[in-house]
């Protein structure tokens with residue numbers, strides 16, 4: 232075993248350029264990081280660039296620094312037939328999705344919504360793909376007047392239920408999500424996630440609250456998280472990770488309220504002794520800026536993360552490895568409001584590394600899971616090739 236502790240931080244949606252199959256996803260030309268750098272030339276990420284971020288792909292007018300990178304750097308391709316969060320994270324942990332989750336570009340069928348209305352005792356309005364903030368502007372007032380559920384979806388396989396917290400109590404929203412979860416386990420309409428989307432405020436000034444809750448399906452096969460847990464290692468989740476894996480293979484979990492909170496909780500956890508994996512998801516990049524098509528906000532969130540890098544690395548000893556990566560792209564300059572099919576960056580930092588450098592492009596996100604499994608000598612996932620032997624320590 233090379234490392235006693237591996238921390239993986241997923242910068243949700245921070246893609247680094249279109250994948251060869253981007254055309255199949257309508258994402259030709261997408262480049263989350265590159266287009267942010269182009270739209271916000273002042274974008275300043277000194278620590279991540281020192282690690283090699285500026286050498287992974289050509290990024291606008293960035294000129295790579297003329298000294299050796301302080302981390303191993305590279306990029307990974309997604310092979311699964313999807314570009315959603317669950318598919319991305321599952322692939323990172325060794326699971327390749329060959330059958331896509333169902334999506335509902337025309338809304339959900341009556342065979343699903345009729346029992347949902349009957350069991351929950353409220354009508355449904357909306358029922359179409361939409362941006363979660365736009366649909367509140369469109370239907371929030373109607374919900375306040377009628378008490379109907381706002382149900383909507385996206386290019387992801389999601390059944391999202393928005394409810395004003397002062398009109399429909401949170402408990403009732405969560406119960407409705409459980410009902411929707413049960414109904415959508417039916418093979419005719421398997422959705423990846425049911426999501427509670429509570430909000431507050433008045434028409435024209437609605438605001439979503441952090442009481443969002445996700446109800447995901449379980450991964451169809453065991454992942455590296457299960458292998459770690461079964462072998463007695465810690466498998467510690469921070470942020471959305473627990474939801475994404477429906478608690479499978481996780482030994483403890485802490486939810487977060489924001490990227491800043493997720494970074495702080497990751498630092499706190501690194502101050503504690505543990506043996507195994509710490510797995511953090513920072514979702515604001517995606518939910519607050521990618522889907523909202525807000526490159527300036529996205530740039531600010533990247534800078535906030537970059538500033539935290541020294542404090543993160545200060546917690547690491549010679550037997551620790553910190554990995555930064557992502558789960559898909561969400562180019563805030565791309566048409567629409569959905570994810571984009573992109574490579575994701577991978578940066579690996581350890582005080583034990585002597586002369587880190589470029590990693591060959593990984594042909595599946597699962598190479599990360601395979602590397603973690605190899606490090607802890609637990610069952611290797613069915614997909615992915617470990618690159619542990621390429622990481623040379625002092």
Ligand SMILES: O=P(O)(O)O[C@H]1O[C@H](CO)[C@@H](O)[C@H]1O
Nearest residue numbers: 361362363364385387389522
């Ligand atoms: O537009 P909002 O409600 O933020 O929804 C986004 O968040 C969902 C889940 O992460 C995605 O499917 C996308 O639709």
Ligand SMILES: [Mn+2]
Nearest residue numbers: 243244316558
């Ligand atoms: Mn995501």
Ligand SMILES: [Mn+2]
Nearest residue numbers: 517518522570
């Ligand atoms: Mn998303």
